[in-house]
Structure formats: structure tokens, C-alpha cells
Amino acid sequence: MFVVVVGCGRVGAQVARRLVDDGHDVNVIDRNAEALQRLGGDFPGEFVQGPALETTVLEAAGVERADAFVAATNGDNTNLVIAQVARDRYQVDCVIVRVLDPARAALYEQKGLVTVCPTRTAIDSMSDALRVFAASGAEGA
Amino acid sequence: MYAVIVGGGKVGANVGRALLRMGHEVSIVEARPSRFATLEAEFEHMARYGDGTEVFVLESAGMARADVCIAVTGDDEDNIIIGQVARDHFGVENVVARVNDPRNQEHFDLLGVAPTVCATESILSLIEHEVPQHSLVHLFSLRRENLDIMEIGVVGESRADGLTVGDLPMPAGTLLISVLRRRVGRVATPDTVLEAGDQVVVIAEPGQESALMEIFARE
Secondary structure (H helix, E strand, O other), rough: OOEEEEOOOOHHHHHHHHHHOOOOOOEEOOOOHHHHHHHHHOOOEEHHHHOOOOOHHHHOOOOOOOOOOOOOOOOOHHHHHHHHHHHHHOOOOOEEEOOOHHHHHHHHHOOOOOOHHHHHHHHHHHHHHHHHHHHHHOOOO | OEEEEEEEOOOHHHHHHHHHHHEEEEEEEEHHHHHHHHHHHHHHHEEEEOOOOOOOHHHHHHHOOOEEEEEOOHHHHHHHHHHHHHHOOOOOEEEEEOOOOOHHHHEEEEEEEOOOOOOHHHHHHHHHHHHHOOOOOEEEOOOOOOEEEEEEEEOOOOOOOOHHHHHOOOOEEEEEEEEEEEEEEEEOOOOOOOOOOOOEEEEEOOOHHHHHHHOOOOO
């Protein structure tokens, strides 16, 4: 499949690399040219530099023919807007959005977006680890 | 009426002042600490500190009972999300949003955040009105109603030149509402005779520009 990944930070760059390793075609968008370095020198896809809110930038990365779209910039609102644009304007079948704020993640999940909320994941993992410890009876030992 | 204004810059603060003078109740949400301090000195408890795209901040500003949400931050993606959250989560019926970069207008339209106000577009249409480069100038868009109001110059020897308003072959979905002659505007009657140099104001559904130009502007 062909995937457009927006945001080439720690998350976006690694998602792009993994998809390439799995044999998929991937283009990446980031507003900063230096972000390209995170992909490594042998990255086979295209890197488009520019703000992802601009349709010319999305189109240069091939959003019109994308099977999947990943919104992983460091801005929740930017991610939520471009994800809806990818889904509603370019009819991309699979759209995945990173949203740090759990409240907004829940709201937009109700509106049919596939949201990934690292904050919620961290809260769940931490409280689960603490529950395991409490249940073990080791506290105060 | 209760208005929640998100974004307390020049636009937000002045809208707040104007609404207060009109006797309305307002809250102004501002995320920048130094700007908030300035606002609090003037607006006291009506100024609220916080990121207006956070649901709990909007909640504590009373968005649930707001009659209107005014999203006027300097970031278009924030204004879109504020508008959507106000409408879809808090059930606010009226949302007004500011477009900072006119290239983002299409996103506001696509994602249903309307009506919008864009300073750049307003300035451009004023320039067009004062110094027309074309004989057809868009004056105002009623986006939600899907109607445009435009001004068209009557060119000599065009089909309209010398006809009465009643005899004009106006395309379906258009209506001539007034005639400006020598800077004086009058509401059109069917007997008004058009002359070259008149400006007519027409309200129309989108996409009628070329049909209108055929009548008023083509020699």
C-alpha cells in the first residue's frame, strides 16, 4: 500500500521506517528540512518540506492516491484538521491521528477518526504497573 | 446573550468590549500568560486563563451555556478545532471563526466551521470595490446560505445597456437588487433603465458569474 506520514519526529519517522521495512511505499511531510535526517540516508520514499495544512504540500506528497494517512505532527489541532481533510476531501480510506490530549482524542474518536493517544497509553500502563505491584502484596514489606 | 471569545488578542479584546457595551455577557479565554495579565486588568473575572482548545478550559469558561462561540486565535487549526468542539461537544448553535491565512478558508468550509471572517479577504474585496480591475466584484459571501453578493459594471453596447430592469434576461438563481449611478444607490424597480457606467448589485447562487458577464459586460 501507499502511505503518507505527516510529521517526521520520533514517532512519524519510525512509523515511516517500519512501513518501508514491511515493503510499503511511504512519503513523508515535515515543516522542517532537517527532519529528513531522522529517516536515515537510505530512505526510499519522497520527503516533502512544508506546512501540512497547505493542500499543495499534501498533494505534492501524493495524498490523492494514498491508501493510508498518518497525522503525527507535534500539534494536536494540526493533526485533527489534516486528518479530517485527508478523510473528507481526499477520501483516504485509513486515517490515523496522534492526539496527545485524551479529551480531544475521545471526542474525535466519537466522530469516527482512529486516534492514538500516547498520554492515555502512558496513564494506563503506569496505573496497571502500580496495580500489579499493589496486588502482589509486596508493599510495606 | 452569552458569548465565549477564545483568543484575547486585538480582535478578541475589541469584540469583547463591543459586546459588553451592547449589554451582553462575555468570557475571554487567553493562553499566553502576559497577554492574560493585561486582559485580566481590564476584564477582571471575565478573562480566563488557559488553552482554549482544551475541553476542560472551555467547560470552565461556561461554553455549555454559551449562545455564541467566537474563535479568534492567531492559529487557524486552533480556530477550526475550537469551533468543532463548541458545536459538536457543547452544542453551541452559533460559531464565528477567524481565518488568519486565506489559504485555509477551504478547510473551514470543508469541516463545517462557519461563518468565518478573514481580514485579508476583506481588505482585498475593499480594494476591488474601490479600484476595480474587473467589471465584476464580489462584495460579500453568505457561505452558509450559499449566496454571493456582487457588483457588476454595465458596459456600453452590452445587452443590458438601454434595457429596463424588468426586461433583463437574468439567469435563474440571480436577482438584481440595486443600481448605483454616479455614486447614488437605488433599490431597482422594473422600470429602471440601465445605462453604460451604472453599477448593479446582484445577489446570486455560486457559479453565475460568466452568465452575468454575458449580460452586463460583453459588448
